[in-house]
Amino acid sequence: MSTATLASNTRVFQGFSAPYASSTNPSGAGLTRRGRLARTLVVASLTVVLAAGFAAKSSGGDQVVAPTSYATVVVPAGATLWSIASAYSTGDVQAMLESIREVNNLNGYDVQAGQKLRIPNN
Numbered sequence: 001m002s003t004a005t006l007a008s009n010t011r012v013f014q015g016f017s018a019p020y021a022s023s024t025n026p027s028g029a030g031l032t033r034r035g036r037l038a039r040t041l042v043v044a045s046l047t048v049v050l051a052a053g054f055a056a057k058s059s060g061g062d063q064v065v066a067p068t069s070y071a072t073v074v075v076p077a078g079a080t081l082w083s084i085a086s087a088y089s090t091g092d093v094q095a096m097l098e099s100i101r102e103v104n105n106l107n108g109y110d111v112q113a114g115q116k117l118r119i120p121n122n
Contacts, residue, residue, distance in 0.1 A: 071121060088119045
C-alpha cells in the first residue's frame, strides 16, 4: 500500500468553510461586481424612500394658512383687555380677547397704560 504525504500547511476543504479559513465574504455567497452594484443600488434606493417617507410624515402637511395682518395699539389709561377686544371685535369678543393674548404672549388679562398690543385684523 502506498502512503501519500501532504504538506502540513495544506488544508482541503470540500466545499465547507472552516472557522479558521480566511474569507472576504462572510455570507458565503459569491457576488459578482454586477451583483454587488445591484445590491448597493437596492439598499440606497430603500434608504432614500424611507428618508422621504419620514420627511413627509414630519412636515406640517398641506395646510395653507392665510397671513394675518395686525394693528398696533397703545393701551390708553383705564383700558382693560376686554374693552380693547370689544372695540376691535366684529363678532365674538372672547375669541378676540384670546387672539390678542396669544399674539402678544400675555399670560394673564392685565394690561398697562402705554403698553403696545398687536390686534389681529379680521
